[in-house]
Amino acid sequence: MWKLISKKSFTNLSLLFDFLELSEKQKSLFLNKSSFPLLLPFRLANKIKKRSVTDPLLLQFVPTKFEQVKKRGFCLDPLQEQIFCKRNLIKKYPKRALLLSPSCCMHCRFCFRRHLPTPFPSFQEELEEIRKDSSLQEVILSGGDPLSLSNDPLQHLLLSLEKIPHIRRLRIHTRFPIGIPERIDASFLSILGELKKPLFFVLHANHPKEFDEDLFFFLRKIQGLNIPLLAQTVLLKGINDNVQTLIELYETLIDEKIFPYYLHKLDPIHGSSHFHLSQQTERKLVEALKQQLPGYGMPKFVQEIAGKKSKTILG
């Protein structure tokens, strides 16, 4: 079902522009071609306000001409992940390893892995490497998006990881349900239900417009398996850089018992400088959030700095 739905995603800009009823002048703000092409699930496109070029969903997923701006400090691999990456496996922090998945449900314009090579389709060598490295305790399935894998390979991967004695915990980081919540189908739920070791499910959400009852309906099924749900967000100029939006985002998550985990400072990836906020603005926003959110609902404001052994907590 979800695969059929994903076939309806927009990959063609002019079809999307017609769907959004943009004028010629509005269309001229966007890039006709990008090395990181348009990929936008229909349900997200359907939430974008018609005849508008300021919608927070449109700006997160559709390439604008601002991506051509070159800014000092913005580069292709700001976290220097390629140094730590062997095929689909990244080991940069102690005890944890990250497995990259081959594709995503949508292409986010600020993605810090947008310029990295496409991951390999199989995980055999990575599993072998994880088996050999007994210092590892946790494996994180991350972007691309692990939910872009079909249920059979995903089941094989999760069960293989779970069988490794030194792996104590698993984590799934995903943005997929925001675009296609039907991905959380019965078979996926039964795979999760089979796992004996703790699994944490981390949803990437940036704006309350990404939420709706369908999404929470499917996420509650994961919660029904006693799997903790967490959320991470990227702080983005023009998308969620105001207190009201962030409070609405976090209060909705808290009401759904999804715990705000990280608020990420934008990684300086080439083509994303228009999303960059000044340190002063970031600080003001974080301070305002601290005043209004309960302690358990306040995410850590963090930055990843290349070469550091953990994330840097900024607030």
Ligand code: SF4
């Ligand atoms: S879903 Fe995640 S990995 Fe995929 S493009 Fe968006 S931010 Fe990048």
